[in-house]
Amino acid sequence: MRSKLLIAAMLASATMGVGAVETIKVGVVAPLTGPQAHLGKDIENGARLAVDAINATNPSLGGKPVQFSLQAEDDQADPKTATVVAQKLVDEGAKGVVGHLNSGASIPASRIYSDNGIPQVSPASTAVAYTHQGFKTTFRLMANDSQQGKALGQYAVKLGKRVAVVDDRTAYGQGLIDEVVKAVKAAGGEVVGREYTTDKSTDFTAIMTSIKAKKPDVVVFGGMDPQAAPMVRQMRTLGMKTHFMGGDGMQSAEFLKLAGNSAEGAIGSSPGLPLEKMPGGADFTKRFGEKFGKVQIYAPFSHDAAVVLIQAMLRAGSAEPAQYLPELGKTQVDGVIGPIAFDDKGDLKDGPVTLYQVKDGKWQAVETIGGPPAK
Amino acid sequence: MDVLLQQVLNGLILGSLYAMVALGYTMVYGILELINFAHGEIVMLGAMVAVTVLAVLAALGVPVPLALLSALAAAVAVCVSTGVLVERVAYRPLRNAPRLAPLITAIGVSIVLQNLAMIVWGRQYLSFPPVLDIQIYEVAGATVTNVQILIVAVAAVTMGGLLVLVRRTRLGRAMRATAQNREVAGLMGVDVNRVIAATFAVGSALAAVAGLLIAAYYGIAHYNMGFILGLKAFSAAVLGGIGNIPGALLGGLLLGVIESLGAGYIGDLTGGFLGSHYQDIFAFFILILVLVFRPSGLLGERVPDRA
Incomplete structure (x- = not known):
């Protein structure tokens, strides 16, 4: 008891x-x-x-x-x-x-x-x-893809008028590239090729060969770093010296590690400010x-x-x-x-987008587009 | 630039990789009539071990050829012991069980190996150390690199070696005998268990070589890289006629070229209705056609030298 x-x-x-x-x-x-x-x-x-x-x-x-x-x-x-x-x-x-x-x-x-x-x-x-x-x-x-795609598209046209795009057929990749295509056309550029891959592929030689034949100035990829890294490597081994750009999915430390020397010169956008x-x-x-x-x-x-x-x-x-x-x-x-702060849809108000380029094996901020006014 | 030639070249290189992996499926099937679904994971293990060893040796400043050979040796050692162990633990106890049981076990082994690799190496991608100085050559309007030439050369040499092994050596004769009839071969004094273990060892060694080449070519290795690769290589083996060694070679090369041409031209052929991510449609459509008209694959007759 x-x-x-x-x-x-x-x-x-x-x-x-x-x-x-x-x-x-x-x-x-x-x-x-x-x-x-x-x-x-x-x-x-x-x-x-x-x-x-x-x-x-x-x-x-x-x-x-x-x-x-x-x-x-x-x-x-x-x-x-x-x-x-x-x-x-x-x-x-x-x-x-x-x-x-x-x-x-x-x-x-x-x-x-x-x-x-x-x-x-x-x-x-x-x-x-x-x-x-x-x-x-x-x-x-x-920042959403409309803001990000616009920034990428405008920057791509600054680098060259002939733009080829690749997306990985996910909601992210496809949505981003749709916005890039709109922005490229609006800025007076031409979309010379659109190719597709998946978010599990590692071999892009075939689509890059087709793209190479269309002689673009810039290739923009909508997808993540595990695809972006081998893609840029394979572009370089096919002898393409074209600019390579992508969204936040490839603007990562992992991309630098995986792409090695081929990463040099690649441009990636990322919503938000640079970490530093x-x-x-x-x-x-x-x-x-x-x-x-x-x-x-x-x-x-x-x-x-x-x-x-x-x-x-x-x-x-x-x-x-x-x-x-x-x-x-x-x-x-x-x-x-x-x-x-959020707008009435739940989007971040004045979401900034930053463009980075790989220089000496590091991502370095080149330009921030949009964002709240500096204090 | 010659686009067609470049696409065929791309396809042949991809195809050589498929063919080397397909051999592993076909050898085991030939001798045991077992589809060893874990074979793709053995390739993954080979790639992961090779990349890890190479990264350590490269950091220590070991000369590149020596580092590459040590990485290959380590990959072969790990793959062969894993392959033989898997056979001993997972397949041999089920050798006389209904055919579905070893198939399910094979899928189980594949999941176990994948998760083990995830625990050992983590979830990140490993990158192939930049030890190979990539040279680009122009050939008749297409580009090839030294790594691609290396892949085709190594694939040709290992597959040639395999054919000699199966057709000219004592072990090869024992393999062919076991493939024809296990019981009778056993009665004739062939140590069937040893021959089957040797088959797994040879297939796994090929997988290790393939793993190293794949990691070198794509520059990355990852714990779940073996799954899709295994599926494609298995399809290549079926296309060529599973159980048949030249068939695996033919199937691998064909699948590679078809995929490459498919990805390169499907968009133009369908007016943009189907994009290049539908490349597998071509490959599997042709696989289905072959299976409808030649159910045993392109070269898949029950030829005496299947192993």
């Missing part, structure tokens, strides 16, 4: 201990396996850094102390898997989601979050369609470096996505999505990436 009482007392104190600090679950979704796993891990680590830092400040919601826990899910960069893990996060009670990486994953998943009223802040999806579906729960922290020019860039690089190593691309964005979500909860004094969603829309934060 006595031992039973003791156990009951222990149980009671244990549950009280748990009840004292409530844990609020925030999801982070990105491809954690497969060819883009390094980029997905970048997103997970960025968000983790933010959550750990906030937890260390002993946050409270409506006067009660809380801790935030991050639940990482792997969408394998696959639209079908994205909906499965989105449903899983909803079912397991996530109050907000940082993700996904790929537009092709973010878009189908956004419907599930929207149906369940869960706010989603994507650190990386740039397809225009993502925030233009009429959902109140979709936000992003990157971000207001919180130096500090972030240091803090991130201590825990996880080198920033690929997206870590500052996923960090700020988690911050924006959690701060909206703290301002609303509630982690209930219906309560804090209006606060999220009203966000005015100076994040690592710069000033963050």
Whole structure:
């Protein structure tokens, strides 16, 4: 009898201990396996850094102390898997989601979050369609592809009038290249060839041979670094000296490593400011470096996505999505990436796009287009 | 520039790589009637080991030819021991089981190897160290590089060596005997287990060579590179007639050229309706045609020297 009482007392104190600090679950979704796993891990680590830092400040919601826990899910960069893990996060009670990486994953998943009223802040999806579906729960922290494609297209025409384009047939690659094509035509250039590949290919000699025959001045690729690197290598071995450009999917440290000498001179755009020019860039690089190593691309964005979500909860004094969603829309934060505010669609207001070129084996910023006026 | 010639050249190089991998499928099928789906992963292991060893040796300043040979030796050692181990652990206990069981096991082994590689090397791409000084040559309006010439030469030499092994040596005769009839070969004094292990060893050694060449050609290696490669090489083996060694060679080269021409011309042929990412349609359409009219593949008769 006595031992039973003791156990009951222990149980009671244990549950009280748990009840004292409530844990609020925030999801982070990105491809954690497969060819883009390094980029997905970048997103997970960025968000983790933010959550750990906030937890260390002993946050409270409506006067009660809380801790935030991050639940990482792997969408394998696959639209079908994205909906499965989105449903899983909803079912397991996530109050907000940082993700996904790929537009092709973010878009189908956004419907599930929207149906369940869960706010989603994507650190990386740039397809225009993502925030233009009429959902109140979709936000992003990157300039979209319309802004990015325009910047790439205009810059391409400055380098030469004859432009060839390649896309990897994902929502991201295709959307970006559609915008590039529009911008090239608008700027008086000519699209001399359009070729396609997939996000799993490694051999591009055939399409590059066709493109070479059309004698372009610039080749613009819409896709990710695992394809961009072998593509530029194969261009060079085919004896093509054409300029090579691409979007944020290839503007990474990984691209430099994989493409080696062939990377020299390649031009990549990236929404947002260069890491070293971000207001919180130096500090972030240091803090991130201590825990996880080198920033690929997206870590500052996923960090700020988690911050924006959690701060909206703290301002609303509630982690209930219906309560804090209006606060999220009203966000005015100076994040690592710069000033963050959303327009009525959930897009980042005045999202800047920066163009980089590989010089001496490093990405160096050449030009920033758009962005909030300098302070 | 001659586009057609360049596309055919591109295809032949891709095809030589497919052919080397296809040989591994075809040898095992010839002798065991087992489709060794893990073979693509053995190629991946070869590429990963070669790149890792090469990166270490290059950083230490070892001369390039010596570093390349050591990388190749390490890749062959790892691939051969993995191949033989897989046969011993996963396939031999199931040798007399219904045919579906080893097939499923093979898929399982493939997943295990892929995940092991992910644990060992992580999820990033490995890059092939820039030890090869790439030279570009102009030949009749097309370009070839020294690496591409190396690929074709190495592929030709290893495949020639394989044919000599199978047709002229004692082990080759034992392989052919085992392929014809395992029980009878055993009764005639052939150590069937040893011959089957040797077949896996030879196939895995070829896979190691292919892995090194692929990593050198594309400049990258990754833990899931073996999957699609294995699928294509398997298709090449079927196209040529699975179980037949010259068939794997022919199938590989054909598949490479068809893919290359498909990717190069499909957009123009269909007026932009189908883009170059539909290149596989060509390859698999021809595979289906061949299988409809010649179900055993192009050279796939039950010829006595299949191994």
